[in-house]
Amino acid sequence: MDKKIIGLDIDQNSEKSFNFFSTIQDLLNVEVLKIDRDIIMLSNNIDYTFGKFTRASFDLELFLLSDEKYWTNNKEYTSVILGWGDYSTEKIVEVKPFLEIYNKNLIVFSNLNREYKPEWIFGNAIAITKWASSLFKIDFCSLSQRDLDFYSCDMQILFWYAHRIGLDAIVLEDIQYDL
Amino acid sequence: MKNAILLCGYSRTWNLIKDKIIDTLGNILDGQTDWYVALWNTTTTSKENVLNDLVRRNQNVISIKWVDLDESHLLNFHRKIIYREVLSHKAIIGLTYLRELASFDKRVYEYNHGFIYDRVFFIRPDVLYFTNDNTKNILNSYVTDDFNFSISGDYFPTITNSKSDFINTGDLIFIAGSIASDILGFFHLDLNESYGNKHYSHPGISDPHRRMPAYMLKHMVGFKHGIRSMSPRVVRPNTDLSNLVLNSWNNHVRRQTDFEDFREWNKISLRTIEADDYQRFIDLCLSLSIDLQDYELNRIL
Numbered sequence: 374m375d376k377k378i379i380g381l382d383i384d385q386n387s388e389k390s391f392n393f394f395s396t397i398q399d400l401l402n403v404e405v406l407k408i409d410r411d412i413i414m415l416s417n418n419i420d421y422t423f424g425k426f427t428r429a430s431f432d433l434e435l436f437l438l439s440d441e442k443y444w445t446n447n448k449e450y451t452s453v454i455l456g457w458g459d460y461s462t463e464k465i466v467e468v469k470p471f472l473e474i475y476n477k478n479l480i481v482f483s484n485l486n487r488e489y490k491p492e493w494i495f496g497n498a499i500a501i502t503k504w505a506s507s508l509f510k511i512d513f514c515s516l517s518q519r520d521l522d523f524y525s526c527d528m529q530i531l532f533w534y535a536h537r538i539g540l541d542a543i544v545l546e547d548i549q550y551d552l
Numbered sequence: 553m554k555n556a557i558l559l560c561g562y563s564r565t566w567n568l569i570k571d572k573i574i575d576t577l578g579n580i581l582d583g584q585t586d587w588y589v590a591l592w593n594t595t596t597t598s599k600e601n602v603l604n605d606l607v608r609r610n611q612n613v614i615s616i617k618w619v620d621l622d623e624s625h626l627l628n629f630h631r632k633i634i635y636r637e638v639l640s641h642k643a644i645i646g647l648t649y650l651r652e653l654a655s656f657d658k659r660v661y662e663y664n665h666g667f668i669y670d671r672v673f674f675i676r677p678d679v680l681y682f683t684n685d686n687t688k689n690i691l692n693s694y695v696t697d698d699f700n701f702s703i704s705g706d707y708f709p710t711i712t713n714s715k716s717d718f719i720n721t722g723d724l725i726f727i728a729g730s731i732a733s734d735i736l737g738f739f740h741l742d743l744n745e746s747y748g749n750k751h752y753s754h755p756g757i758s759d760p761h762r763r764m765p766a767y768m769l770k771h772m773v774g775f776k777h778g779i780r781s782m783s784p785r786v787v788r789p790n791t792d793l794s795n796l797v798l799n800s801w802n803n804h805v806r807r808q809t810d811f812e813d814f815r816e817w818n819k820i821s822l823r824t825i826e827a828d829d830y831q832r833f834i835d836l837c838l839s840l841s842i843d844l845q846d847y848e849l850n851r852i853l
Contacts, residue, residue, distance in 0.1 A: 418666040427663060434656060437741065441625045477742070478770070499741045503771075506659060507734045513668045514700040514730060537701070538735060539771040 376472055377450035379498060380405040381433055383425050383457035393460035393493075400466050406450060408436045422527055423508040429455065430505030437498055451475060453501045458492040467545050468495045478541040480504055485528045485544055494531075500540050508534065553583035553692075556658050556669040556733070559677060560589075560650035562846040563596040565787045566605075566677035574609045576681050577673070580688045580782075586669075588658050589616040590650040591677065594843040615657035617650075624649045626743065647676075647723065648740035655737025672733035674705075674726040681725060682783040684801040690781040691727070699729040701773050703736065706784055721764045724784035724808075732773035739767055784808075788817040789836040789847075820847065 380397070382390040394405040412432050419427070433453065437443055443450075452472060454465075464483045471481060480496035496504070511534060535542035557577060577585070587606055591599075599618040606613050621627060627646055651674060662668050671694070675681065694704055706722035728736055743763070768774060783801065787793065791813045808814045819825040820833060834849050844850040 413660060415660065416664040419663055424663070427659075431656070431660060431663075434741075438652070439625075443625070499738070502741060503735065503738045506738075507731050509663060510668050510700075510730055510734075537772065538731070 376402075377404045377406050378452040378454055378472070379433070379436070379450055380407040381429050381453055381455045381501075382407065382410065383429050383455055385410055386460070389460040390456055393456045393462060394454075396462045397454060397465060400462065401469055401472065403472065405454070408432060412436075419509050423511060423531075425457070426455070426505040426531075427507070427509040430502055430508075433498065434502045434506065437502065443498075451477075451498055453496055453498045455494045455501070455505075456492060458490060461490075461492040463492075464545050465493060465495075471495065476541060478539070480535050480540050480542050482528065482532055482535075482542065482544045484546065485532055491528060496540075500535075503538065504535050504540055507538075553581075553671070554667065554669045555581045555583065555585045556588060556672045557585065558588045558590075558651060558654040558658065558672060558674045558733075560591070560654055560674065561647055561676040562592050562678065563594045563602070564678035564842060564846045565789065565791075565840075566602070567597055568793055568840070569680050569787050570605050570677070571609070572680055573675070573677075574606070574611060576683060577675075578609075580683055580691060585612065586661075587611050587613045587616075588654040589613065590619060590654040591617070592646065592650070592846075593618055593620050594846055596841065596843040596846055614661050615654070617653050617657070619650060619653065621646070626740065645740075645743065648743065652737050652740040655734060659734060659737075668730040669733070670699075670730065672726075672728045672730070674723075674728070674733075674736065676724060676784075678787055679724050680785045680787055680796065682785060682801050683781070687781045694727065694729075694781075700731045701729060703728040703732045703768065703773050705782065706780070721761060722784070722808075723761060723764065724786065725782055727782070728773070735768075735771045735773050739764070742767060785811070786814055788813055789833070789840050789842055790817055820849070 378397075378401075380390075380394045382394075384390075390407075394407060397403070398405050410429065410432050412435050415428055415431070454468075467483075468481055471479060475497075477497045477499045480494065480500045482494060483491040485491075494501075508531070511530065532542055532544065589602060589606075591602065597605075599616060603613055603616050624646070627649055658669070658672070671691070694702070703726055705725040705727040726733075726736060785796065786808055787796065809818075817833070819829070830849070833847070834844060837844055837847065837849060
């Protein structure tokens with residue numbers, strides 16, 4: 374294993390996340406570095422899905438700012454994988470090519486279908502920090518009707534927001550060629 | 553209206569102009585106004601003194617950080633790789649680091665208290681802000697539906713450097729919406745460009761002044777208003793302060809490089825002055841009890 378990625382456990386479900394990140398290590402042939410959560414004291418005022426992402430991003434940001442290895446020439450890891458819900462690893466192998474690409478704006482969603490509940494998001498550590506840190510603000514902001522139309526499901530607003538702040542957001546949709 | 557003021561940088565001439573800065577902001581801001589402070593460690597003033605400066609003027613200080621350079625791995629990385637020979641390295645890279653620290657505290661406070669700031673002001677302790685009769689109205693008109701993603705102030709990405717094709721921009725005053733202010737706070741992280749230093753061979757790529765327009769464009773947090781509402785004016789130890797305070801708005805809506813005291817002081821960064829002049833600047837700082845480290849003059853001695 375010559376690569377490392379940062380593992381970020383959104384729901385902080387120790388048993389499920391242990392299996393999740395172990396599976397990822399095998400499937401992607403990488404070492405997952407789980408960072409400590411809840412480094413800072415936060416209240417429970419905001420306790421919905423977007424708030425959970427924000428809460429995790431604070432810990433990620435502090436980790437990036439304080440970890441010397443991240444800022445040296447010999448960076449061992451640049452990517453982050455976020456897991457939550459049932460911690461399904463479906464489609465996770467499809468992010469393998471992205472491990473070879475250094476794009477600090479990259480963020481990968483597995484699926485945006487309403488029937489399907491994606492349970493991981495992959496991306497560059499800086500992109501994930503920028504994206505998740507302000508997610509809880511969406512409900513406070515005045516957004517235009519065009520923006521609000523994206524509110525049909527949580528994953529779509531998450532994807533829309535990544536695009537809105539200029540990240541290179543990708544969805545691994547099932548592509549069926551009907552020739 | 554909820555306002556956050558992020559005071560970041562070197563203390564420098566803060567002791568000379570602090571009351572003027574507080575008065576200016578107090579005159580133009582209505583509603584809740586909170587301060588987030590992140591300053592470099594210095595002997596010019598102290599953490600307790602800065603806190604006291606604000607509290608005695610009835611300002612609400614949420615967080616105050618007193619930072620040593622060694623705490624930033626990215627700063628040290630830049631110092632070793634890029635700015636080995638550049639005198640002002642810490643000033644231009646370091647400000648982004650301090651802004652991230654203050655921005656972080658602001659986001660945590662917003663999260664914990666379940667609200668967001670409508671406007672966030674990024675200011676410096678060594679800069680006076682001039683206003684006019686229309687400033688308040690212009691600032692209030694900023695808060696439109698899309699201001700969450702907007703940034704204003706002296707972010708005018710039209711100042712070109714005649715020696716290159718780069719677009720340059722100021723960084724003395726930013727007025728940002730809730731999400732745009734967070735994006736601006738992450739600018740420090742964004743300076744970690746790539747593996748190794750191969751990309752730094754591109755001239756200017758690490759100068760935040762030059763990278764700012766591309767960064768803002770990339771994240772689509774743009775400048776929406778063409779009217780300048782606040783005019784920043786850097787106050788150096790060689791600035792004639794009595795003359796400065798008396799002067800009107802019209803005398804200050806100019807580029808910093810148009811001011812003689814700015815041009816004179818800037819020679820330190822450009823290293824175009826003689827040893828005797830260095831000593832004059834050093835004596836100026838000492839007479840005003842300004843830490844030489846604030847201008848990195850101690851490296852000359």
